[in-house]
Amino acid sequence: MTPARPNKLLGNWLILLACMIFGMVIGGGHARTINAGFSIQVWRPITGFIPPMTAADWSYLFGLYQKTALFQSHPISLAAYKALFWPMFLDRCWGRLIALTFIIPFVYFWYTGQLSRRLKLWLGAVFLAGAGQATYGWYMVQTGMQPGVLSPPPAWAGPHLVTAMMVLFALLWTGLSIRTPTPAHLPGAQTLRRLTSASLALILLTMFYGALVATTNAITVFNTFPTMDGQWIPKGFLTFQPLWWNFIANQATVQFCHRLLATITALTVLATATLGLRAPLPPALRDNFLIVAALVALQYLLGMTTLILAAPELGYVHELNAVLLFGATTLARHGLRGATAGRRLSPSLAVGAE
Incomplete structure (x- = not known):
């Protein structure tokens, strides 16, 4: 899965991605701590980096949040909702930045012939695992629409953290092995x-x-x-x-x-x-x-x-x-x-x- 010769640029790229996953834990943990996990009940993987621009946008998003069991149990104002929205929004934007930080260099390394066939397949699998992690997170957020669910269910949150750590491990281990292929x-x-x-x-x-x-x-x-x-x-x-x-x-x-x-x-x-x-x-x-x-x-x-x-x-x-x-x-x-x-x-x- 790793090249025969050390490649610091390629290895550093993967280590950077591992560090960015730590950043994702920072954002996700903060959102959970302030109880903002259910604040965004829409998922737009491509256009979701665009924030609400008008009063109508805010009204739509707030209306969806008002359908959650959390809001019905603890109603809040639009101003309070915005305080919950932004940390979750930035966390999702960080996830998109991770995807771009993977895809663009991956294409470059592929084009310049720095990836072996095995490494291409391995990194493709790691990317799919990351995409699966994002999808899993979205379905976890959707549980907020279920009656009586006031926070991400334990059966969802535990595996969500562990799988994120597995992706972090794969990126860190591979990056280190590419930097020093001979132990x-x-x-x-x-x-x-x-x-x-x-x-x-x-x-x-x-x-x-x-x-x-x-x-x-x-x-x-x-x-x-x-x-x-x-x-x-x-x-x-x-x-x-x-x-x-x-x-x-x-x-x-x-x-x-x-x-x-x-x-x-x-x-x-x-x-x-x-x-x-x-x-x-x-x-x-x-x-x-x-x-x-x-x-x-x-x-x-x-x-x-x-x-x-x-x-x-x-x-x-x-x-x-x-x-x-x-x-x-x-x-x-x-x-x-x-x-x-x-x-x-x-x-x-x-x-x-x-």
Whole structure:
């Protein structure tokens, strides 16, 4: 999927796209925090970058919003609606900018012969995944028209965040591999590589449950730590039917799972980062593990504070830091591509391998 020779321009383009997806999380998370997710009930993929220009335009959009269960539950004025509209509008415009940032350079790299056949197919699949993500987001927004739906349903929001992270991972990994197609040989680091892979999977699963905590509004219950209102297993833990629905929509179950996963993830990532810092790795890779350790410690502290204070705004920062942690761990895992089960490098050889 990657060229035989390093191509910094091509790699930097894909890394830029990964960073832009982080920007999408910033915009989408802000819209969710201010409860603006249902504010735009039209989807115009091509012309949607044009904002409302007349009073009639605003009246039409506001009229659609008035049909949502959210408005019917909490009526607002047109002026208040505009305050919700603009963050969501800018988030959608950012999504269109991502598409253009992909398509235009993609055509250029194709035309100049810098893309292999496999890379063309792979990047085409990544683009389709991004387009699917946008379509999925639109259908999630449309749920606002359903009776009683006041925010994006957990069953939609959790997968929406996780699939966005998968696209980010694909872009970042591919971009890094294009910049450095030949991995550094790292004998004795195979266990560290496996632990870093496990850390990535745990971070992603914990992020999934973090999205469920946000969308079920589970942050408003059990605001004590480490127990949940004095109990390790909270009241109402498995009261929904069918049983599996508890793990998606039950506030007690969702928060319990997120707490448990966050603790397991933090311990695993910290242990992995410690091993990475102690291993005879290239300095840049050891520095990467130091960043991972700092981010996961901050993430756990943010999570505890958000929960105790029941502060959605702090939860938003918690979400953004999770993406940074996921990205930093991806960088660390990519740096271990050449890890083997052989004899470890000495520190001097590790420096030379950089």
